[in-house]
Amino acid sequence: MIPPRFEYFAPSTLDEAVEILGRYGGEAKVLAGGQSLLPVMKLRLAEPKALVDINRIPDLAYIREDGGWLRIGATTRMNDVNDSNLAKRRYPILTDAASVIADPLVRNMGTVGGNISHGDPANDLPACMLALGAQFAVRGPKGTRTIPAASFYLDTFTTALEPDEILTEIQIPKPRTGQGNAYEKLEKRAGDFPIVGVAINLFESGRKIESAGIGLTAVGPTALHAKAAADSLVGQAPGDAAFRRAAELAMQIAQPVSDLRGPAEYKRAMIGVLAQRALRTASKRAGGGA
């Protein structure tokens, strides 16, 4: 399998990258890890006129807490998240997800920014971002803007990014005491796309859930933000009754389709099962357990 021809650019600044993207008006693609893009090109299902390799731009790969945020640079490799003690300690949902995305070799190339901005509803990080209430810093010709995860995913492979914009940083609110989160993924086989996935972020205070975020993977044209399900938890005591109710609400918004990874009714039911599991784990983690 051989990709079609393309112009290749490896700019050393973001501005230059944005300028090239602008010049190609939607016919260029950003190349980060390439682990999703290159297979599609090799199948000749995508024929971008140009690739803009952002790996030569300095200072785009980092994981650090700064101000009120955990900041992850767009070209941070998935395995760097997986290996990050900061993530393990304070953002276990990221470790949950990063450890089950494809396989270790793909994770050595694949980037956080790529997973998030590719727009594939079967990618694992978007649901986590929705659950965490993350926002994305985006560089375009007019400078930088931030887009909340909740308004980032428009349709399959379609995000709020303009053709001449680049996702540069993922910003996740710093955890507070009483916060716990988890990602549960069901897969046919290690490294496969998910059958479904559920991301949960909980904030508990005084044996009550103060706030919650829920994201769903692979049950719609994009990762889904299960807002009603999350809202149903607010003010409730963490426990099976509340979790079951939230899981039911999450199942209601799932729009799965039947395919090689299972019939729609199974996927919907699994959203319920995984949501409860992730809620239990998140709640345990919120109480300081893990």
Next chain:
Amino acid sequence: MDEAEAMPAEAEVGPFARVRVTVNGAPHEAEVETRTLLVHFIRDVLHLTGTHIGCDTTNCGACTVLLDGKAVKSCTILAVQAEGRQVRTVEGLAEDGKLHPVQEGFVEEHGLQCGFCTPGMMMTTVALLAKNPNPSEDEIRHAIAGNLCRCTGYVNIVKAVQYAAQKSRGGGSK
């Protein structure tokens, strides 16, 4: 089929890019089409055919090489992405004619049969042991989850990795 009677003059293709990569310690430089995959650069340009192609879609790991020490699938990386970087392939494992402990482990524990996935499997193992010199069986199995083997059933591959780990820890050749 008259068109084929004679080889044509060098056809104009492209776009091209100049790539400088250090492979197994030796610098290489070549002008290649920008779309050239790293695996084809290694196999067809440098004639290092130990790195294989098995699936084309980043699933099987037969094409695994080390890029700046990290195990990656060279069929899903452009040669231009390796510009200025270090690549290590199976041909670079043995040093001064002495087998790498990982190579030794695969022989001793019968960790290979047809040998097609083996170079990729070994490169993943080298990277694993560099990061985790004493992996558990579970860690080994997860670490090689991106390398498919159709012959061995993995049991002996796990043993081969354990052999190499022990040998490396025991102060054998590195």
Next chain:
Amino acid sequence: MELEGSFTVRAPRDRVWSFFMDPYALSSCISDPHAFEVVDENHFKGWVKAGVAFIKGTFNGSAAIVERKPPDHARITAHGAGMGSAFDVESTVDLSEAGGDTTVRWKANVVLNGTIATVGARLLKGTIDKKSNEFFENARKKLETA
């Protein structure tokens, strides 16, 4: 894949009928970049660049009006090939008039073959649905505003 839909426009049936028999009008309902030429009054050929976001390619193909029963029924087929794939669409349009309004009932049977159907099944259904609805929604808008 069987799709169907209907809409009602404030326009007499004759005008709606001629709209659906006019290749230029129909082609203006396709949102994706495309071009076509008229072979004869029932046959057209051309290309369309279609897909989902950056997963797209150029399909060369043809369309034909294979059945005309003025003023209320027509059958149109379309065929295209590209991206190692092919699509075949057979659609019918039925018009009914009531009180100066015309109701358009459309059905389309879309068959996809090749690479897209093989590797893209996971993402196809929604897209085809969307494209079909978009086409007829464009037709409705044009009929309303014309």
Next chain:
Amino acid sequence: MTVLGGIGQPIKRKEDARFIRGKGNYVDDVQLPGMLYLDIVRSPYAHALIKYIDIEKALKVPGVLAVIRGKDLEAAKLAWMPTLMSDKQMVLPIERVMFQGQEVAAVVADSRYAAADGVAAVQVEYEAMEPVVNPMKALEKDAPVIRWDKENKTNHIWHWEVGDRKATDAALKASDVTVTQDLYIPRIHVSSIETCGCVAAFDAMGKLTVWMTTQAPHAIRTVFALVAGLPEQKIRIISPDIGGGFGGKVPVYPGYVIAVVAALKTGHPVKWVEDRTENLQSDSFARDYHITAEIGATKGGKLTALKVKTIADHGYTDAAANPSKFPAGLFHIVTGSYPFEKAFVEVDGVYTNKPPGGIAYRCSFRVTEAAYTIERLIDILAGKLGMDPAEFRMKNFIPQQAFPYKSALGWEYDSGNYGPALRKAMDIIGYESLRKEQVEKRKRGELMGIGISSFTEIVGAGPSHTFDILGLKMFDSCEVRIHPTGKAIARFGTKSQGQGHETTYAQILAEELGIPAEDIAVEEGDTDTAPYGLGTYASRSTPTAGAAAAMAARKIREKAKLIAAHLLEVSPGDLEWKDHKFSVKGLPSKGKTMQEIAFAAYTNHPQGMEAGLEASDYYDPPNLTFPFGSYICVVDIDKETGEVKVRRFVAVDDCGTIINPMIVEGQIHGGLTMGFAAAMLEEIQYDENGNIQGGTFMDYLLPTAVETPKWETAKTTTPSPHHPIGAKGVGESATVGAPAAIVNAVVDALSHLGVTHIDIPITPWKVWSLLQEKGAA
């Protein structure tokens, strides 16, 4: 001290030295000066008329030299080629395509990149036709006839039956208990990690050399000679290192033929290597059997009769890789390890708009289908009788004293001893305590299951009076030449694809000749140098070529004995072969080693004797061999998700005499994993339009190290009485035996809910749906 490395020694493999250094030589590693690349345009349609193929744009692509179409081949009468089952297959189509992914045209270019661009630029206009995807529908009266080219306007290819239908029906009717079960064994794909390919080159003298991924180079050469009309001495097939075969590299694929034509037309060497999508879409499939089986027993649990009806989906042509007299392969080993008095099997082959094939997937011609059927039915019947499946098997096994045993369907089993193998597996896994654990778990609502499979294999085709491929009798061969210094070279008609022939053949010869295995070079796969043989598949290498090695060595020993007698100045009758040398009876210190004898064979042989020390043997086995085993699998099921986890899997195999226990164990590990893959993950499905689903490794899921169980193996040893060293072959046993053990375990976990069967692959949603249906989720 030099190690002999004879039979039974776990010596390290000779071939590893090149593989671990990246110095294997696979087809895609072959580079020739001026070599061109071939890439293939494939049909998006499962069934369509070709209206025209426009190659103008493709010819303008830089680097593209030629585009080959069906009509270009027609002139040379190469547009069609015969299949191994005497059907015919298109090399390139002229008017119709019959399955999605079928070869439509081929582009020759000066690089793989240009060839791929050329493929993308070829424009084909099709007119879609109604595809027939389901074999049952294909048999309906109004189904479109797929093979327009054949006289008989039907999709029914053949009917084949064996056994006594009437007597079987009567015996089933008279049985106290019967069960009938439908089983679908889905289409799967061997997916060796190396795909198929070749490099074809003509030299200045018009001699064709083809480096090819083939398991049977000699047969391929003969087929090429017959089909293309080339003189056989001007064809050289070289099967270099092969990255896994499993049956997928037995057939002749159109790509090979097109590459040869392209080399002839362009005057340049031409390389063709499939990508994975092409490999999955168009290479031979395995299985695809729709089975209905009925089995009966007495109230006391004694088996009475077995009846099996099967619809076999062959795709658009019958290109199964079977011996020609057996259109359903060796499927009639379906009575398995049990002494049925009456049995009947019928199989109907059917055309559909799918790729052709019907290869083994690491099994001996449809034996997996057979073993799966009987081992599933035995469990279902045991359940109905309320008997423990182990006890039921023990009660019914063919008794040891009954061997050689003639089955109701006509096979003569060479040797077997089934009870001890099952008992051993039960002891290792702790069967009785697992049953207790299961009772406890059920009380708590937890799901665990224990599954048994006590299979009988049939391998080593064939005796040549019964077994042939396109008339070529299925013997195999070995030529041994001992050099003056006592080192040797041996050449074989088979071809290793990872089985370790270079090592095991050397071990047989070491044992028989007293020459260390490391001093014996083994070569295979080059038709210019190796003796004729039918190749490696169906676990036949050890039973046939392995036997030929022993026989050739024994011929050498006969001559060696004469030389030894000459050297020792005794009569040959005074010598005995003992401790790997010839010595004078009663005087073990007075003897000659093979090394000494070899030197004499070139320097000091008896007057009148021919110089040299070599022999060849073309071994035609008197019978097949019948390896067997008992496997036990334990599974745990997640009630909420339906996920099945294999907790333990114990495999006790009996493959007769073991040549290299390390290699045998490795073969079993691999076979078990492919059996696991078929049971749990793999299936090639088609949508209603005939589009393959799972046409890449993104969707066709091979097991990784994570979910593959940690196999536990053990053995019993029941030598084959007719094989020179008692060996039976083992490469495929585990693939044959494993699926039933896994499915039996899963069904066992759900049996208390009333579940009696679940079709493979066992996906979590199938289990979940059953749990929903039974109200147990």
